[in-house]
Amino acid sequence: MIVDKIERSACYNGLVPEFKEAMEFALSLADKPVGRYEYDGLPAGTVFAMVQEGDTMPYEDGKVEAHRKYMDVQIMLDGGETVYYTDIKGLTEAVPYKEEADIIFYEKAGQPARIEKGMFYLVLPHDGHMPCRELDGPGTYRKVVLKIKVEENL
Secondary structure, three states: OEEEEHHHHHHHOOOOOOHHHHHHHHHOOOOOOOEEEEOOOOOOOOEEEEEEEEEOEOHHHOOEEEOOOEEEEEEEEEEEEEEEEEEOOOOOEEEEEEOOOOEEEEOOOOEEEEEEOOEEEEEOOOEEEEEEEOOOOOOEEEEEEEEEEOOOOO
8 A cells, every 4th residue: 555645646657647637637536526427538447537526424434445347546635534554364254255346245244544634655466455544533535546557567
């Protein structure tokens, strides 16, 4: 997992070929309503993003999630959250993998990372993460979740 400030996102442009234009696309959505947005500058399904907002939730109510086909770049536009991170190796599966949603859930685990407005975090397929957890008690967030298709062996 990578955690950094949005202003330094260009440091990661070489991570995957689409990273730079995918981040530009995601940041262009900052004022858009909640919803899913397709990026048509690359082949279908390569990059898309979701503008999300909501209330943070207690750690106890969560499960660790992971993805096999896409990396997540979660960009905090307003508010904040705690995200819990752990490698998925050795975790106990809680909900089997759903290919159409590209998601699998594991039992709670991980180390906390504080994510505030102006920050982003990037998770790869081996990175289990539990987003949208309470920061300093109940709170709210608004973010863009950018999905970039990756090779499974990345």
